[in-house]
Amino acid sequence: PGSPDEDGDRFVEIWNLVFMQFEQQADGTRIDLPKPAIDTGMGLERIAAVMQGQYDNYETDLFKKLIVASAEHSGVEPFGDQNTSLRVIADHLRSTSFLIADGVLPSNEGRGYVLRRIMRRAMRHAQMIGCAEPLMHQLVPALVGEMGQAFPELVRAQALVTETLLLEERRFRKTLDRGIRLLDEEVANLGQNKVLDGGVAFKLYDTYGFPLDLTQDALRAKDLTVDEDGFNAAMDKQKTEARAAWKGSGSTATETVWFEAREEFGATEFVGYNTTHGEGKILQIVVNDKTAKTAAEGDEVSVLVNQTPFYGESGGQVGDIGVFVTESGATIEINDTHKKLAALHVHVGKITAGNISRGDVVQMNVDQENRNxxxxxxxxxxxxxxxxxxxxxxxxxxxxxxxxxxxxxxxxxxxxxxxxxxxxxxxxxxxxxxxxxxxxxxxxxxxxxxxxxxxxxxxxxxxxxxxxxxxxxxxxxxxxxxxxxxxxxxxxxxxxxxxxxxxxxxxxxxxxxxxxxxxxxxxxxxxxVQESYLSGAALTIKAPASELANRLSSLISERKVMEKEIADLQKKVAMGGGEPGSGDDVKEINGIKFIGQVLDGIPAKELRGLADEAKGRIGSGVVAFIAVNDGKAAVLTAVTDDLTADISAVELVRVGAAAVGGKGGGGRPDMAQAGGPNGAKANDAIKAIESAIA
Known part of the structure; x- marks a missing residue:
């Protein structure tokens, strides 16, 4: 005490003993425990560090190999300036891999979100040390090599762990850059302020998948903090709005009813493993989310009985359906059975005859065919x-x-x-x-x-x-x-x-x-039904079902050949029987060769190839083709490279698009494409492009 090292940073606790003697009361007084006890706790990995003559866990043989593997795949020195990030990656790789092997997958809630937070923190550090491609999945073999013998579940799950890490890192990288840009912009706007607004941190969490601790890590490197109260307020606001929407559905009132029923009546006894029939007593009736002593014919009801052969929906299995009949002949058609609070089997249905009351004895019959x-x-x-x-x-x-x-x-x-x-x-x-x-x-x-x-x-x-x-x-x-x-x-x-x-x-x-x-x-x-489809297809193409796959493959190949021949013929017809740029279709406008044609029935996707052919034939000039299909126009303009300094295909295609009722258009100076709804104006578009060249 009193020295520069009094905070204890020069010491590492490897084992402790806690002597428990007193119980402290709310007012601060302490009384003796009935049985004093000693609690002991040992850090296994810290003991390993001591036994190996190292100062901390990350210098033990296990972590060293993971850190070296991480450094090799990321191209940095294993124990240099990036050592902290490499340690984070190694530690988080181990924890995430074991979680995945145990059946946890990344998600936005519960244990899946805990896993996602750990994964994304490591992935952020991978990005910080310059990894351009996903890293963590590449390290799985090193982890399995180190720990697979002691933990065979890692070996069994290696493929799943690898694929899960790869998919998650790819997904996170899509939003990481955008999130970092937003964070950098907000930090730049802070000026002298050292605290990031909590609402911004929540947006990073909600929109870009940044857990709060990841944002805090990024800010800590810049000697900044985040307004955690503001973050929590934004989170609470979202939860409150969601809770209000849930309350508006009437679910709150209904759940309160079943909490009270469980307190009053206890759990429903399920007797349906060996029978689909039984007798029970009505304990509670709920109509329109409120308890009722009686219910009449036509009412939609939820009914609780003391014992039931009806299975309540749980474990993925839906609830049973069937019928209740009282001693007086009242009938309830049960269309579902829910399991509430893990204890109550609630029968949901409609009274189709008579009236029911609490205390009525009912004969219960599960729909046998449905149950089977x-x-x-x-x-x-x-x-x-x-x-x-x-x-x-x-x-x-x-x-x-x-x-x-x-x-x-x-x-x-x-x-x-x-x-x-x-x-x-x-x-x-x-x-x-x-x-x-x-x-x-x-x-x-x-x-x-x-x-x-x-x-x-x-x-x-x-x-x-x-x-x-x-x-x-x-x-x-x-x-x-x-x-x-x-x-x-x-x-x-x-x-x-x-x-x-x-x-x-x-x-x-x-x-x-x-x-x-x-x-x-x-x-x-x-x-x-599938067999009938197969037989029908075989009959249609006149081949046995066993030869259907080969015959269909042959027909598809033949069709592709025919489609190409038809497309070639259509091009020739559209071009007047010749090739683009082969003769009379070439004009000169102020010394510039120009081909402008309307091609009826030619698919828009063919225009680019036709334009390349035409450019090759004329050597130097401008090409404008307009394909008209179903009354709509597809406009393409192309300019040879020697003219792009003076003439832009993008500007020309916009002129043509405007003439056919379109807007804009895009591409490169040497080739651009656009469209418009008025194919009847295609010739006017060609003339407009000509005028633009002149």
């Missing part, structure tokens, strides 16, 4: 998940799903489109498990027991103290083909699914692909 279709679609998501991981790699994880009676949608973390052969392989594997017709088993376990038993838990899902573990199918070694934690409803045997067909595959977000799927009769009907 949902069961099949949900069970196939499990089989599909395993088939995809088997074919494409363990890096692949489920990112979302929609399980309905008429369709199933399945989102996966995968950076590339599935090829036709990959889709066929997955379909074959899934249908093989379906044909096994093996029993689908369900066991209740704790989450830890389930994971130890090999069950797959979906990242981000919340599980209770007891979970359902669903297993189905068998692999070549005799083990379960699919084992997952799941609270949804499933088929009894895989054969109940019937048949499986992928009908589409595409991208829905960065690094996320979506499969749309049909099962059972719907899949069979879809395949039958």
């Amino acid at each position: 279709k949902i069961r099949a679609n949900h069970s196939v998501t499990h089989i599909l998940h395993s088939a995809l991981r088997t074919s494409l790699g363990d890096h692949l994880t489920q990112k979302g799903s929609l399980v309905a009676a008429d369709k199933m949608r399945f989102d996966i973390s995968h950076s590339k489109a599935l090829t036709d052969s990959e889709i066929r392989k997955v379909e074959d594997d899934v249908n093989h498990i379906i044909r096994q017709n093996s029993e689908v088993t369900t066991r209740l376990m704790t989450p830890d027991e389930a994971i130890k038993a090999g069950a797959m838990a979906l990242f981000g899902e919340k599980y209770g103290d007891e979970v359902r573990v669903v297993a189905m199918g068998s692999d070549p070694e005799g083990s379960d083909y699919s084992v997952e934690l799941c609270g949804g409803t499933h088929v009894k045997r895989t054969g109940d699914i019937g048949y499986f067909k992928i009908i589409s595959e595409g991208a829905v977000a960065s690094g996320v692909r979506r499969l749309e799927v049909l099962t059972g009769n719907a899949a069979c009907a879809y395949s039958a």
